[in-house]
Amino acid sequence: MDSTTVIAVASIVTAGMTIGIGCLAPALGEGKSVATALTSLAQQPDASATITRTLFVGLAMIESLAIYCFVVSMILIFANPFWKYIIAHAAQAR
């Protein structure tokens, strides 16, 4: 395998693994926090405004972890700096 193939394979496999593993943990966390929020909503319906607001803020914080993974995998696929370097190098050599 030449370096172009290595970079392509590594980028694609890493992008898939990044989004896969990176969604797994935040999904677990979000599920847990929603379940806890529902329990506390059932116990104290009066505090629903506070609970919902805190839940949304917390969910967005957790979700941003998954979003970071998404951004990294998108960069690996569509805007890969190593890939661009190889392309530029090949164009120079030719």
Place this chain on the structure above:
Amino acid sequence: MNLTSDQMIFWQHGFFKLNQTILTTWGMMLLMTVSAMLITRHLATEGKISRWQGALEIIITTLETQIKDVGLAEPRKYLAFLGTLFVFVATCALCIIIPDYKPPTESLSTTAALALCVFFAVPLYGIREQGLGGYLKTYTQPTILMLPFNIISELSRTLALAVRLFGNMMSGVMIVGILLTITPFLFPAVMTALGLLTGMVQAYIFTILAGVYIAAATLVPKRQAVAAPLSKPTSRQN
């Protein structure tokens, strides 16, 4: 596929580039300014108020209660800054129903600029409330050992603000773009509707987080707050 709308350049002269992000941002600014000027031209305090005035009042009062709930006792002081953030991000997100429109918040430059505004606004508000010494003291709050971690958190939360908004908006546009090639008819519309919800939630989150950061910087710590009425009775009044 273009990852951001920065890469679509309409006009270029040396260092200056006029890309789609800047043009859309100007369009948004024009839209919001002109509509706000038109609505506030005929304000009425009694009798029949116009629908648009009612809509603006809903936005203002909701924002005020939300800012107050975060812990800022006088929301009017922060409404100009936090409200602008909310209205800008929300308008950018809501306009995705227009075809061929790409939200400016889908570019990392815009979100980084917004996050930098928060980054500089937090110490400014903190210094205005507590004075320079009082604000600097918050960095060593539990113990002096926390100083490096407080500084790191200041930087990392700015990065997180920028990347969170960028990632959410970009993922919405990207998912619709990918789905258009797979299932062209109904499903992209559903995802766009989901994108509207995500955009509103992100606008809310961005504003609330900025409010929380400002509240953390401006709030007088508990021990001082108890002693405050004796030494400085009007510290929280003005």
